[in-house]
Amino acid sequence: MSRQPPHLESHVSLAHGNGGRLMRELIDEVFARELGDLLLDTHADAARLPLETAGAEVLFTTDGFTVQPLEFPGGTIGSLAVHGTINDLAVAGADPVWLSLNVFIEEGLETSLLSRIVADLGRAARDAGVGIAAGDTKVLRRGEGGGLVLATTGLGLRPPGVDLGLHRIEPGDRLLVSGPVGDHGTAVMLAREDFGLRGDLRSDAASVLPLTRAVRHLPGLRFMRDPTRGGLATVLHEIRRATGLGMEVDEATVPVNGPVRAVCELLGYDPLYLACEGRVVAVAAPEAADVVLAAWRALPEGREAAVIGRMADAGGGEVVLRTALGGERLLEELEDDPLPRIC
Amino acid sequence: MSRQPPHLESHVSLAHGNGGRLMRELIDEVFARELGDLLLDTHADAARLPLETAGAEVLFTTDGFTVQPLEFPGGTIGSLAVHGTINDLAVAGADPVWLSLNVFIEEGLETSLLSRIVADLGRAARDAGVGIAAGDTKVLRRGEGGGLVLATTGLGLRPPGVDLGLHRIEPGDRLLVSGPVGDHGTAVMLAREDFGLRGDLRSDAASVLPLTRAVRHLPGLRFMRDPTRGGLATVLHEIRRATGLGMEVDEATVPVNGPVRAVCELLGYDPLYLACEGRVVAVAAPEAADVVLAAWRALPEGREAAVIGRMADAGGGEVVLRTALGGERLLEELEDDPLPRIC
Numbered sequence: 001m002s003r004q005p006p007h008l009e010s011h012v013s014l015a016h017g018n019g020g021r022l023m024r025e026l027i028d029e030v031f032a033r034e035l036g037d038l039l040l041d042t043h044a045d046a047a048r049l050p051l052e053t054a055g056a057e058v059l060f061t062t063d064g065f066t067v068q069p070l071e072f073p074g075g076t077i078g079s080l081a082v083h084g085t086i087n088d089l090a091v092a093g094a095d096p097v098w099l100s101l102n103v104f105i106e107e108g109l110e111t112s113l114l115s116r117i118v119a120d121l122g123r124a125a126r127d128a129g130v131g132i133a134a135g136d137t138k139v140l141r142r143g144e145g146g147g148l149v150l151a152t153t154g155l156g157l158r159p160p161g162v163d164l165g166l167h168r169i170e171p172g173d174r175l176l177v178s179g180p181v182g183d184h185g186t187a188v189m190l191a192r193e194d195f196g197l198r199g200d201l202r203s204d205a206a207s208v209l210p211l212t213r214a215v216r217h218l219p220g221l222r223f224m225r226d227p228t229r230g231g232l233a234t235v236l237h238e239i240r241r242a243t244g245l246g247m248e249v250d251e252a253t254v255p256v257n258g259p260v261r262a263v264c265e266l267l268g269y270d271p272l273y274l275a276c277e278g279r280v281v282a283v284a285a286p287e288a289a290d291v292v293l294a295a296w297r298a299l300p301e302g303r304e305a306a307v308i309g310r311m312a313d314a315g316g317g318e319v320v321l322r323t324a325l326g327g328e329r330l331l332e333e334l335e336d337d338p339l340p341r342i343c
Numbered sequence: 344m345s346r347q348p349p350h351l352e353s354h355v356s357l358a359h360g361n362g363g364r365l366m367r368e369l370i371d372e373v374f375a376r377e378l379g380d381l382l383l384d385t386h387a388d389a390a391r392l393p394l395e396t397a398g399a400e401v402l403f404t405t406d407g408f409t410v411q412p413l414e415f416p417g418g419t420i421g422s423l424a425v426h427g428t429i430n431d432l433a434v435a436g437a438d439p440v441w442l443s444l445n446v447f448i449e450e451g452l453e454t455s456l457l458s459r460i461v462a463d464l465g466r467a468a469r470d471a472g473v474g475i476a477a478g479d480t481k482v483l484r485r486g487e488g489g490g491l492v493l494a495t496t497g498l499g500l501r502p503p504g505v506d507l508g509l510h511r512i513e514p515g516d517r518l519l520v521s522g523p524v525g526d527h528g529t530a531v532m533l534a535r536e537d538f539g540l541r542g543d544l545r546s547d548a549a550s551v552l553p554l555t556r557a558v559r560h561l562p563g564l565r566f567m568r569d570p571t572r573g574g575l576a577t578v579l580h581e582i583r584r585a586t587g588l589g590m591e592v593d594e595a596t597v598p599v600n601g602p603v604r605a606v607c608e609l610l611g612y613d614p615l616y617l618a619c620e621g622r623v624v625a626v627a628a629p630e631a632a633d634v635v636l637a638a639w640r641a642l643p644e645g646r647e648a649a650v651i652g653r654m655a656d657a658g659g660g661e662v663v664l665r666t667a668l669g670g671e672r673l674l675e676e677l678e679d680d681p682l683p684r685i686c
Contacts, residue, residue: 020573020677045568046404046435046499061389062443062477062496092389100405102445102494134405134496141684143486151445153405153477153496156389165387225388230363334363341484
């Protein structure tokens with residue numbers, strides 16, 4: 001689909017970043033055109049947030065996005081910049097309300113590509129019901145920007161009665177994941193020409209709000225987190241470090257899509273370390289695990305949810321993977337970067 | 344001053360951005376070490392803001408920072424990233440309360456330089472009384488990042504009774520500026536080796552909170568804005584476009600430091616288009632202009648404040664500059680970028 005803005009040059013130049021007329025045209029033709037209904041006020045230094053807290057807690061988070069390529073099967077850096085940040089609010093039990101958006105454009109980027117990405121960002125924001133209350137655009141010299149880099153900061157409201165956190169995790173709690181892991185990392189990897197591979201794999205990048213809203217009020221739910229950079233294994237190590245408790249994961253129960261498994265075997269990657277962008281890892285009390293599982297499986301986003309393991313009964317210990325063959329191995333902390341610029 | 348973090352390699356590598364152990368060490372050794380007292384919670388997906396609004400309005404703003412060089416006389420990209428965003432809240436009449444921080448590091452950046460910049464950022468935040476409630480770090484491949492790019496999003500509270508905005512400007516209102524213009528743009532320009540010039544010029548980069556707090560409750564104060572990219576001339580055009588009113592500026596009354604004037608004459612720049620990072624432009628009712636002026640001149644930051652012109656008495660019209668020689672010329676809207684990556 002062509003989204004060449006009618007009055008703009010075909011490529012972004014440094015002059016589009018100088019605060020003058022060309023910059024205003026870029027803002028109007030791309031950002032205001034695609035996001036107009038989502039914007040609070042493009043002329044104010046600071047926008048007034050009509051924030052009705054009504055007993056809710058105000059949550060705040062930020063994330064930067066550098067994915068290459070900028071468009072990939074299942075998303076773009078634009079929708080990813082919305083999903084990444086609203087998902088951080090969602091797993092904390094909150095409803096995202098407002099975003100800010102920082103755009104760093106490399107000189108020479110096609111304005112039609114920029115428009116497609118901003119349109120995709122707008123769709124993701126509309127679907128999640130968040131507005132964009134503040135924005136800023138800078139243009140970097142050719143060779144300095146990697147095409148396009150985005151950052152979003154999100155403000156959300158956590159309803160009264162939602163109490164989640166690493167501090168609530170107890171020995172014997174169960175570990176769950178809402179769906180197959182590693183799709184995003186694998187899809188972005190395949191979208192890169194330098195691998196010389198093609199597949200019909202799609203990123204799982206999506207809002208996890210339906211998943212988190214379905215379970216966040218359950219009293220036995222302790223903690224949620226979305227496994228992004230570093231994948232499921234990295235979330236498990238974060239839990240281990242914060243709680244001082246080891247855990248056991250049953251490898252056979254971790255959902256991994258067939259094509260992801262095949263590509264990983266071919267290229268020597270472990271899907272447990274690859275990024276997801278639409279999954280949730282949860283820790284729940286033993287008696288609540290099946291309730292969380294049933295709530296997730298009732299949703300299209302959670303059809304393949306699974307209980308994948310349990311926290312140790314006593315302190316100390318490692319993240320242990322029980323393999324399909326009946327053995328066990330340590331799931332070590334990520335050291336080297338298997339796939340840079342995945343998000 | 345050496346700020347080489349004791350346990351880190353001397354240069355940032357891609358592996359510092361992968362979400363694993365090296366990244367955690369970078370966060371601990373640089374960000375937590377320099378900003379520890381300012382951080383809300385580095386382990387949560389989203390931080391809970393202890394936000395006591397008490398009748399105040401919540402304001403929100405964001406800005407990206409790409410200045411080259413990263414250190415310049417009078418500041419660094421770190422303090423600039425604090426001042427740029429808190430100043431947008433300040434000119435809206437608010438007190439900044441919380442910031443989020445996005446860091447994009449180019450592979451190969453010296454960790455000692457990164458530490459100095461983060462320390463400078465911390466000092467600026469402490470001085471302004473803002474906390475850092477959320478942060479994210481990404482590492483870009485060598486050649487893709489321009490060394491370091493930052494983004495900050497700010498949340499502020501505007502006290503009851505403060506009413507400022509472009510909509511409040513009326514025909515005949517007076518224009519003021521809080522100090523000399525063009526220092527930041529000129530200082531950064533001179534700090535670039537490729538100009539082959541050196542001077543003792545310093546950037547004016549600073550918090551404008553003392554200036555805005557001194558006048559924001561005055562009933563005759565209509566509007567404030569900080570002239571950054573595009574300088575004073577660009578702010579005047581923003582006022583013209585928003586109000587539909589032309590204005591007259593008396594060139595002789597616009598404060599410009601001697602060295603700035605000399606460098607601009609040498610290189611062919613107009614200081615009215617060069618960035619400031621610690622000045623305020625204000626519009627005030629005729630009877631309030633002298634009150635604003637006196638309040639500013641009583642402060643060290645405002646000793647050289649001046650009334651520089653007035654809004655036209657009727658609609659239409661341009662931004663007209665009355666020159667020192669008694670002539671007049673149109674101050675046109677900025678078209679080309681005189682100095683990229685100035686902020």
